[in-house]
Amino acid sequence: MKRMLSGVKPSGRLTLGNYIGAIRHFVSYQEDYELFIFIANMHAITVQNDPQELKKNTRDLIALYMACGLDPEKTTLFLQSDLPQHTELGWILTCHSYMGELQRMTQYKDKCAKQETGITAGLFTYPALMAADILMYDADYVPVGVDQKQHVELARNLAERFNHRYGDTFIVPEPVVAEVGAKIMSLQNPTKKMSKSENNPKGTIDLLDEPSVARKKIMSAITDSLGIIQYDPENQPGLANLLTILSSLTNESIDSIVKRYQGKGYGDLKKEVGQAVYDFLSELQVKYQAIIASGKIDEIIQNGNEKAGKIAYKKVAKVKRKLGLSIQKR
Numbered sequence: 001m002k003r004m005l006s007g008v009k010p011s012g013r014l015t016l017g018n019y020i021g022a023i024r025h026f027v028s029y030q031e032d033y034e035l036f037i038f039i040a041n042m043h044a045i046t047v048q049n050d051p052q053e054l055k056k057n058t059r060d061l062i063a064l065y066m067a068c069g070l071d072p073e074k075t076t077l078f079l080q081s082d083l084p085q086h087t088e089l090g091w092i093l094t095c096h097s098y099m100g101e102l103q104r105m106t107q108y109k110d111k112c113a114k115q116e117t118g119i120t121a122g123l124f125t126y127p128a129l130m131a132a133d134i135l136m137y138d139a140d141y142v143p144v145g146v147d148q149k150q151h152v153e154l155a156r157n158l159a160e161r162f163n164h165r166y167g168d169t170f171i172v173p174e175p176v177v178a179e180v181g182a183k184i185m186s187l188q189n190p191t192k193k194m195s196k197s198e199n200n201p202k203g204t205i206d207l208l209d210e211p212s213v214a215r216k217k218i219m220s221a222i223t224d225s226l227g228i229i230q231y232d233p234e235n236q237p238g239l240a241n242l243l244t245i246l247s248s249l250t251n252e253s254i255d256s257i258v259k260r261y262q263g264k265g266y267g268d269l270k271k272e273v274g275q276a277v278y279d280f281l282s283e284l285q286v287k288y289q290a291i292i293a294s295g296k297i298d299e300i301i302q303n304g305n306e307k308a309g310k311i312a313y314k315k316v317a318k319v320k321r322k323l324g325l326s327i328q329k330r
């Protein structure tokens with residue numbers, strides 16, 4: 001069975017974009033792959049966090065992953081910060097990354113272009129830590145949203161570079177970017193990604209939003225004045241986004257939805273999308289509450305950490321031997 005690995009940062013609440021672009025796919029992959037999913041909390045501290053909030057977000061994230069359908073019996077769910085090997089290998093790979101390579105990462109460049117203040121060195125080097133997360137487990141595939149593809153490509157380059165210099169050590173991973181729903185857009189500004197960090201809450205649907213509030217957000221989503229229902233992300237990005245959301249939540253193809261809506265208005269479509277989102281969130285939140293109430297989160301993470309930890313321990317030991325960091329004869 002091929003191995004697949006991915007992670008999500010517990011920075012802020014999870015959005016419908018995270019679900020459609022990432023978590024939904026993880027759930028379907030757990031049947032056919034050996035799946036490792038982890039909470040990338042060491043990545044969350046590249047920006048400043050309130051400790052209490054980080055803790056709550058992390059627990060919520062684990063509960064939401066499971067509520068979305070990740071089954072700890074099938075998937076290894078673990079917490080990055082509990083396994084020190086991640087930062088260890090992260091440092092080693094930082095030392096194998098070139099400044100120019102990291103400077104070319106668009107996510108970092110975007111932050112600099114926006115002249116955000118307080119950009120930490122961690123934010124600059126984090127793609128090397130992400131490469132460590134991936135290469136540690138010999139992942140064959142890494143499902144991510146389009147915005148993360150470049151980071152997986154860096155992981156590939158680092159794996160090849162390391163293997164070339166020191167002999168076969170890492171599997172060279174492939175990014176997997178789902179086509180439909182790879183990028184869910186803000187409901188208020190449909191040329192921008194729906195994001196936890198967006199400052200307009202009307203543009204973003206949180207997985208823990210009150211379902212009726214989420215429905216209202218869909219009803220007031222920005223569309224266009226053409227009045228024709230067709231899938232044209234370039235000229236009708238708001239409408240295309242609504243079609244993508246509906247298609248992702250109901251598994252009906254966009255073509256088929258568009259056919260059903262010939263001669264109908266945006267209002268009707270919004271009602272259906274709003275109801276689909278409402279139903280989805282209602283069901284999800286019932287499961288989420290049950291998981292929180294069960295008190296099983298700690299045990300699940302401990303089991304996952306143990307399983308992942310064994311692999312991580314072996315991999316880092318191997319890497320240290322290859323690098324000449326371990327001096328013991330064996």
Ligand code: AMP
Pocket residue numbers: 007008009017018019020021022023143144145146147148181182183184185193194195196
């Ligand atoms: P982040 O929220 O940036 O930590 O991303 C976690 C995962 O969700 C990554 O694989 C992202 O690419 C994906 N993701 C985040 N926001 C969206 C979005 N609006 N549409 C599609 N995928 C997303």
Ligand code: TRP
Pocket residue numbers: 005006007008009040043129130133134142143144148
């Ligand atoms: N950097 C990713 C994000 O911001 C999260 C992440 C960290 C990740 N390590 C990873 C994703 C390894 C896939 C594989 O979304």
